[in-house]
Amino acid sequence: MFAEAIEEILKDQCTPAAVRAIEGGKTPARLWSAIADAGYLELLAPEEAGGAGLPLAELFPILTTLGRYAAPLPLAQSIAARALLSHASEIPGGMLTFAPALRRMEDGRLVCPLVPFGTLAEQVLAEDAGGLLLLDCANALRTPTGVYGSQVATLAWSADSPGCRLVGAGAExxxxxxxxxxxxxxxxxxxxxxxxxxxxxxxxxxxxxxxxxxxxxxxxxxxxxxxxxxxxxxxxxxxxxxxxxxxxxxxxxxxxxxxxxxxxxxxxxxxxxxxxxxxxxxxxxxxxxxxxxxxxxxxxxxxxxxxxxxxxxxxxxxxxxxxxxxxx
Incomplete structure (x- = not known):
């Protein structure tokens, strides 16, 4: 049911022309709003937190549908993040992606190398010494890979950059x-x-x-x-x-x-x-x-x-x- 419904949205909003436009730097707001307004970001969140409490197995066909349309937004990550952060007092809105790694530099900077969707994500969730660290991309220096159409970027935060907070366990x-x-x-x-x-x-x-x-x-x-x-x-x-x-x-x-x-x-x-x-x-x-x-x-x-x-x-x-x- 959910997979068929999201496909109807993607057929209209995630056309090859729309993917090209977003890759080229156009705003993804229309596609993002179409998915977010339909409640898909809360599929895994527990019902007591306002989510659908969807079993994990039922998420799989939804994700493969996103793949079939080459979705140019971190929709899968945003869905999963709301499940991982369901215990947090406040879950950030907007596009959220996962960092493959987090490095603490000698000068105090935080660096997340080669973050998928790092060119347009608003928040990054990273594992840090067994915990989860939420980082605001508004304070980050983004360095794209330079590869044609790539949405991967390395993100860096200065030592005194605000907006970093521990929000839970990061083993998952x-x-x-x-x-x-x-x-x-x-x-x-x-x-x-x-x-x-x-x-x-x-x-x-x-x-x-x-x-x-x-x-x-x-x-x-x-x-x-x-x-x-x-x-x-x-x-x-x-x-x-x-x-x-x-x-x-x-x-x-x-x-x-x-x-x-x-x-x-x-x-x-x-x-x-x-x-x-x-x-x-x-x-x-x-x-x-x-x-x-x-x-x-x-x-x-x-x-x-x-x-x-x-x-x-x-x-x-x-x-x-x-x-x-x-x-x-």
């Missing part, structure tokens, strides 16, 4: 971030696959659609396998009764979706050819998300190390038994 921030991006990646991969399949059926060469050629069929088949496997791994991270993604399930989800993102993007561009990299064609809107979200909060290599240590430290006789135990 990393796993929540991994799960969120796994779901977003699963959604955008499905969109890229659908576009690639449609293009292969529509594009003709030598008197027949290129999708009839065995080499193209093979590439698309492998692509479909990775999209399906990534989606299953991502959904598994949301099968929790606690309202929070389990750490190892989230790690596996982010690892698998990040790994698949590279292959899906490269196959899509291989099948599309030159048209796929043109600014006018929509494919690049989604494959750029694949590459950017793959790196957000750690690529597959980061999460593979965490998973590997857990496997080596477990008593499971095999990796298969280890994975099965996670779902038990």
């Amino acid at each position: 921030l990393a796993s929540f971030s991994a799960a969120l991006y796994a779901a977003l990646l699963a959604g955008v991969m499905q969109r890229v696959f659908d576009m690639t399949l449609q293009y292969a059926n529509d594009r003709s060469q030598f008197g027949k659609s290129i999708g009839k050629f065995q080499a193209i069929q093979h590439q698309i088949s492998v692509m479909a396998e990775h999209v399906a496997a990534a989606s299953i791994a991502a959904e598994a991270a949301f099968q929790s009764d606690t309202g929070r993604p389990a750490g190892l399930a989230a790690a596996i989800a982010k690892s698998r979706t990040s790994e698949a993102a590279q292959l899906v993007a490269s196959t899509a561009h291989a099948v599309h050819g030159a048209i796929g990299i043109t600014e006018e064609y929509d494919l690049q809107l989604f494959t750029r998300r694949l590459h950017e979200w793959r790196m957000a909060h750690g690529s597959e290599m980061h999460w593979d190390l965490i998973i590997g240590r857990a496997v080596l430290g477990s008593e499971a006789p095999s990796v298969t038994d280890f994975v099965r135990a996670l779902g038990a």
Whole structure:
């Protein structure tokens, strides 16, 4: 129900033209208001705090829908943040994103490197010595990556900058971030696959659609396998009764979706050819998300190390038994 309703909003407000405009520096107020006014930011917040108290599993299709539309705003993070901050006396309004890391410099400055949606977020939530630190971006120096269309920026606050306050425990921030991006990646991969399949059926060469050629069929088949496997791994991270993604399930989800993102993007561009990299064609809107979200909060290599240590430290006789135990 919620996924279908938010898709109706995104069809109207999150068109490729709107994504391009926001990436180009236009105000995101219209899209943000459409989602916020419909109450979607409070989906995970408990009912006593004015939220919907939605089970975590029901959030997954909503996040994949955001991914399919290449949502250029930190909507997923803002939804999760309101759940993490539900115990706080005051939850900030506006766009809120998660920092992958927080560094305290010798001169007292706070630096959050490569923050997803750091170019336009109004608040940043970071883990700090086991707690959560909320930082006001109005007081931050933003340094964009310079990559075309990227919404990632490094944020820095001076030693005497106001607006920083501890708001709770931060142990869940990393796993929540991994799960969120796994779901977003699963959604955008499905969109890229659908576009690639449609293009292969529509594009003709030598008197027949290129999708009839065995080499193209093979590439698309492998692509479909990775999209399906990534989606299953991502959904598994949301099968929790606690309202929070389990750490190892989230790690596996982010690892698998990040790994698949590279292959899906490269196959899509291989099948599309030159048209796929043109600014006018929509494919690049989604494959750029694949590459950017793959790196957000750690690529597959980061999460593979965490998973590997857990496997080596477990008593499971095999990796298969280890994975099965996670779902038990």
